[in-house]
Amino acid sequence: MLAGLLALLGIGNDPVHADRLLLVAACDFAVAFVALLPQWARTSPNAPAWLGLPSFLVLGMSTWSFGGSASGTGPFLVLIYAWAGLHFPRWILLSYALPATLAYLVPLVVTQQAPLVLGSAFILMPIAVAVALLIEAQARHLREDRERLARIEQWRSAMMSTLAHDVRTPLATVRMVLEELKTDAPPPVSRMLDAALRQTSRITRLAEGLLDVQRIDSEGQLQLDRREHSAQALVKEALTHVRSSDADVTLEIHDEQTLYVDKQRFEQILINLLTNAARYGAPPIVVTVTRKNGQDRLEVRDHGPGIPTELRERLFGQFAVGSAEGTGLGLWIVRQLAEAHGGRAFAEAREPGVAMVVTFPSLGSKGDHRDP
Known part of the structure; x- marks a missing residue:
């Protein structure tokens, strides 16, 4: 496509050969059109390599159209090789050497260029092939690494699923x-x-x-069943799933406060935060729900030693924090569930202790993305 546009622009500099440049542009656009056809996705991965042959032919026509000037042919020839290096194996790159050399030399011979110009092929072609081989090697290593990571991820997923269920x-x-x-x-x-x-x-x-x-x-993206609930009733019901030995909890929630959340997921968030506070903090643990600027704010505060600033920045990452008592997954799950609601999860320093905060868009706010 780019070569075709440049050929059209070249008509302004060389109107004498406008007919030839129009032919080159038409051929470039034809090759680009064929390259964009969806049928390539259903063929062999190496099948698009055949497009290199008409591309070399068009490059030769371009050199001939400009009266034997190869100043534009060389860069595009290297560009074709770079494209091939990204997508095809080495044997295809090496098989390109003969048609690429002919596409470069034949127009120069036909237009009777000087031997010095003809000799430039012995410099350009090895460079083009070397660049393509370097790109192919790097692309091959990246593909192998990606496949290896995909296998590892598949194995990890299977192991986690087996452990979780069995x-x-x-x-x-x-x-x-x-x-x-x-x-x-x-x-x-x-x-x-x-x-x-x-x-x-x-x-x-x-x-x-x-x-x-x-x-x-x-x-991927969790499906939520969000409804409006009484915040006080929702929190009290979630507390029934927490053993009394795990947490001594005080509630600071107004009777009229509501939450627009998925009930099951909210319980999961609160239980994880309470378990974390009981495990790493100190009583009393205070649960607060407030509303401000269209956001409902759940806060679970303990009165323990607190968390260093540098640790708070990564606290909600996967496996970010683990210990003999925990796995490092609970707060990451809290963050995922908060983001699925359109909110966020973070930690705030208190004196003493720390507050784990989760926000949710309130019902009717601009951040409220209603579920169908």
């Missing part, structure tokens, strides 16, 4: 047995059973976190 059922049985044994166990045995239950809970949290990650990865 581990939870036997863990539930193990936990039930441990709790039953603990009922009549003497104190020394009870302490050991408590340790086993804590580790079982940790593995369960890991499996649930991996299941959430897998669900987010597979769904």
Whole structure:
């Protein structure tokens, strides 16, 4: 396409050969049209390499049209080779050498150019081939790396899915047995059973976190069932899923405050934030819901040692923070669910402690993207 446009522009500089330049432009546009046909997607990956042959022919016609001037032929010849290096294997690049050389030399011979001009082919062609081979090698390495990463991602996804779905059922049985044994166990045995239950809970949290990650990865954009709820009722119901030993929670929510959220996803957000606050912070834990500038703001604050500034910047990343008590997935899941609602998740310093904040567009606000 570019070569055709340049041929049309060349008519202004060389009106004597306007008919030839029009022919070159028409051929360039014809090759470009064929290259854009959708049928190429259904053919062999190497099939478009045939387009190189008419391209070389048009380059030769262009040199002949300009009376043997190869100043425009050389750069476009290298450009064709660069295109071929990005898309085709080495044997095709080497097979281009003969037609490319003929396309360069024949017009020069026909127009009776000096031997010095003819000799330029022995410099240009090796350079064009070398450039193409370098590009081909780099493109091949990138394709191999991409394929390797795709295989790794496929393996990771399969492993996460297997762990998330297959581990939870036997863990539930193990936990039930441990709790039953603990009922009549003497104190020394009870302490050991408590340790086993804590580790079982940790593995369960890991499996649930991996299941959430897998669900987010597979769904891409989560489908939400958003409705308007009483914020106080919504938070109180979510608290029923949190064991009393995990968090001592105080609510600061006005009776008239509402939230326009997916109920299940909101519960997931709040439970993750409460679990994080109970694990790393200190009581009291305060849950606040407010509205400002069209945004509903959920805040879960603890009164622990707080979080360093440099850590707060990456706190909501995947596997950003992990410990013997956590997996580093909970806050990343919170961020994904917040963004699916059109909001955001972040941490704010408090004295003492830290506040985990999640915002949601309120019902009827400009940021409210209603679900169909």
